[in-house]
Amino acid sequence: MIKIEHLNVFYSENKALTDVQLKLESGGIIGMIGPNGAGKSTLIKAILNIIPYSGKVLIEGKESKNFLKNIAYVEQKSNIDLTFPITVKECVSLGTYTGLKLFQKVGSKEWLRVAQALEKVNLSEYANRQIGELSGGQFQRVLLARCLVQEADYIFLDEPFVGIDSVSEKIIMDILQDLKEQGKLILIVHHDLSKVKVYFDELIILNKEIIAYGKVKESFTHENLKKAYGDNIFIGD
Ligand code: ADP
Ligand code: MG
Numbered sequence: 001m002i003k004i005e006h007l008n009v010f011y012s013e014n015k016a017l018t019d020v021q022l023k024l025e026s027g028g029i030i031g032m033i034g035p036n037g038a039g040k041s042t043l044i045k046a047i048l049n050i051i052p053y054s055g056k057v058l059i060e061g062k063e064s065k066n067f068l069k070n071i072a073y074v075e076q077k078s079n080i081d082l083t084f085p086i087t088v089k090e091c092v093s094l095g096t097y098t099g100l101k102l103f104q105k106v107g108s109k110e111w112l113r114v115a116q117a118l119e120k121v122n123l124s125e126y127a128n129r130q131i132g133e134l135s136g137g138q139f140q141r142v143l144l145a146r147c148l149v150q151e152a153d154y155i156f157l158d159e160p161f162v163g164i165d166s167v168s169e170k171i172i173m174d175i176l177q178d179l180k181e182q183g184k185l186i187l188i189v190h191h192d193l194s195k196v197k198v199y200f201d202e203l204i205i206l207n208k209e210i211i212a213y214g215k216v217k218e219s220f221t222h223e224n225l226k227k228a229y230g231d232n233i234f235i236g237d
Pocket of ligand 2 (some may be wrong): 041042052076158
């Protein structure tokens, strides 16, 4: 369980998040939506303790900085350098590092986990390719394989479906459903409102503050969407 109390984030003069209070339970897929600049990525980074904030973030009662091994995080794609010279399997193996001691090498046990994860995301044949050769959807699956290898109980994905093909999207959602059934907590920043009801158990609507949070049925309403996006919002049914 993740408990967030009175979370505030400033970027110099700009307030990005105001008094966020949330209690997120494991065993579900939680979506987070909100307009550009709403602070969605910022909220994830605050939970991960990679930006300064005031307030409290507790994961299973502990400060998140003591818990990072147990959190898998895929950042928003625009921030990742695809020209970095690394193969698919090396990229996935990075997920094993949180479980290794300093200077310990990736061994045969870890490589087996890498192979299994690549099989799950249906990319075994791509193991020795450079990541720069992949399509957007394949690359997103590689990043999910890296999360699988990490065997974390908390999985945060920041806009994983932007610019990817529908086959990749389906493979990823099926795996996330599996992980949910294993009792993990999955938090996904998302922009496509048409998929909200299909994909998520719970929904956070954010615009610098929490507009709504709860079961999708209760939170995904015209009224709440208007509060977050303004009057021009349209959701088809
Ligand atoms: P979202 O992910 O919902 O689009 P972000 O969390 O990226 O929103 O950003 C929230 C606000 O904080 C935006 O106004 C953005 O410009 C600002 N911001 C984000 N990161 C930084 C940063 N490193 N320095 C200064 N301002 C930032
Ligand atoms: Mg963002």
